Amino acid sequence: MTNTEILAAFAANLKYEQIPTEVVRRTEDLFLDWFGAALAGRGARPVESIQKLALDLGPQSGPCEILISRRSTSPLFAAMVNAAASHFAEQDDLHNSSVLHPATVVFPAAWAVAQALGRSGKEFIAASVAGYEVGIRVGEFLGRSHYKIFHTTGTVGTLAAAAAVGSLLRLDEVQMLHAFGSAGTQAAGLWEFLRDAADSKQLHTAKAASNGLLAAYLAADGFTGAQDILEGVKGMGAGMSAQTDPQKLVDRLGERWALVETSFKFHASCRHTHPAADALLDVLRREKLSPGDIETVVTHVHQAAIDVLGPVTDPKTIHQAKFSMGTVLALAAEYGHAGVHEFDAHYREQRIAQFRDKVSMVLDPEVDTAYPARWIGKVTVQTKDGETFTGRIDDPKGDPGNTLSRAELEHKTMTLGLYGHAAAEEEIQHAIASVWSLTDYPVVPRLLPEVSLESHHG
């Protein structure tokens, strides 16, 4: 069997009963975290644009909920809109070593299809785990050279979504392999948009979730795909990576649960900023410094941070500011947390811009070598008094070694839900309760009641 066949068979055969309890619980955590991220996308122009087109070009009703509007549509378009929404606020989860944001592609597709097919909470959990395990391994397989040009969450996300949806469609091993083929040959997403702060990031997740869903539906209907879309001589590895790592594709399947390695985002910014932000917070707390005391901050980073954040020197939008190392460190220094509210209220302020310009990035061999398996944060802080302090964080807040508690996740979800005015407090409470008891549902519920938003927030 090829590695791709082994991986497809794993996804096709994974049952809820095989999944350790702590993995199930963590899946619930990640799902709740995703729900908050999706709600926070409400009102964002690119997200609303995608929703408008989904409702213009797709069905105006259906069995699946669009979280930001409480509208309903077909699974394809619910997946599309919820995926776009959940990748806007830079609050969705990230798996370190694959540099994949799994939640924003797996859950929109799986949740829509579970609703469309009336699957149980347990089946939804198993499908989501399949999506995470597949996506993470494919991301690790394609590696750093892929991520240099391609937005892994867009490309690999297509396969992750296909695996999750394929599980819910109860594809057999052969069909799942076809689904992988049809997903991989649709895989797309280039980083070029980042320099222009263009809206492609949400398009990538929208299309990854919906294209992966389409691939699995096609496979269920007998549509065939390439048998080795990952390692074949004209496959993804050959065309979209300079150095693949085939062993990663099947790395300890069923023993290593890669899902639990996924990090929650504490700051509402690009994950590449988090290690340095936390290292700076460490220095400020330890040395009892305030932002005004600081002359310069040198962040010691991995190459990908320079690649992704380097072009952003003078952020023009909130979204771009989330990719500005200096802005993120300025907000963290000032408010202890660079959250959605901190960005909205302060990212343009003179004070923040001044601090931003004190921050630089330098490539650090130790950090770069450890990346992407570990995201180490290191800063050197020079004070106006001429003192020099160094800070270091081995597990940024939200990483598996420093994860968020259920109370912290509930707080984050409530903050994000209210931030986008997507739901009332009691509705969010109700959704939280639904997620914590998801495995009890013989048929997955709606997370939010299908009501006109105007009656709640008009």
Added chain:
Amino acid sequence: MTNTEILAAFAANLKYEQIPTEVVRRTEDLFLDWFGAALAGRGARPVESIQKLALDLGPQSGPCEILISRRSTSPLFAAMVNAAASHFAEQDDLHNSSVLHPATVVFPAAWAVAQALGRSGKEFIAASVAGYEVGIRVGEFLGRSHYKIFHTTGTVGTLAAAAAVGSLLRLDEVQMLHAFGSAGTQAAGLWEFLRDAADSKQLHTAKAASNGLLAAYLAADGFTGAQDILEGVKGMGAGMSAQTDPQKLVDRLGERWALVETSFKFHASCRHTHPAADALLDVLRREKLSPGDIETVVTHVHQAAIDVLGPVTDPKTIHQAKFSMGTVLALAAEYGHAGVHEFDAHYREQRIAQFRDKVSMVLDPEVDTAYPARWIGKVTVQTKDGETFTGRIDDPKGDPGNTLSRAELEHKTMTLGLYGHAAAEEEIQHAIASVWSLTDYPVVPRLLPEVSLESHHG
């Protein structure tokens, strides 16, 4: 201005009045040719699968016709299904130097949107020309190294469709550039499926047409894309080609009409087989040989022919047979033409398989150097009598230098329309008349009446 900006501005500003009459006429020819190719896709399993999903996941009604079923839906799904249908029978057109099949991605998107917006025949023509001119130049820009791994019609087709739809949406230069950005970052399609004779070819065109359409609609709604998706350091050229040719992007815009360089397909097979098939027919006619006289045929080909056709040694399906050099030459030798009926009736016959096994491919430096600008056909035929003949064709039938007449195009269209039982003879006649008078329509018509197929062919 960057090359991409110049190209986007050209697409945004192209008006019907600027297009020479012979280019308009040729566009009508290509559109009719596409219509026949689309009808021929009716009943093909992969095409019907895509239609089934389009109607399950998309709207069940709308302003746009699905040619193979006479159903109506939204422009997104009409584009998707018509694109899938028109790339099945291997009868759709090809532009040589870009190795792009423009019709199958440009016309489905443009026709659907022209119907949705009620645009005139002239606007539809101008939009289609924009799609061809953009797509061909982007294909030439990405070049041979791109085509080695990526199915150019899938990847570049996304931009071609976006340009055509953008024209119909009357995007300005800035919006068109955003549409290009959103199209390019969705561009996908890997050749890996070919080894397995999988169904991805139709998925590629379906997604190119619909994704390009989506990109243009998003741009019309203010959604932004990368400003240099083609030449940017993390754009298509950087990620998906080993050697680009930037000058090709803006090659004599408005002077060179690349559309008229497009070839019609005479044989119903992969275009890489056509030069050798015609060269063989040349030998057979000249020397008055019959297939039974032949011991071996050596075809002297370009490398891409070996790449695409080489893996197909024992075709298992009609579609795969269209990528078998030996099968195509066998059918051409036996019947003078490897058309849809010849494939259906004979591709599996012992006699055809025996001839097939007499055919080999060798790389020819002259042919390879001329490719892809020119597709030269050269064969060496050895007879059972021990004689050796060589055949050569500089312009395979259907090439601009040896194009099909309107009478031949009408005949091809009728053959393909009846082949798929997609329409009655008088309906096809009516559609042909509509295409020849397209520029007279203030609002584009339907090509086929919206009636239940059962009443015609039940």
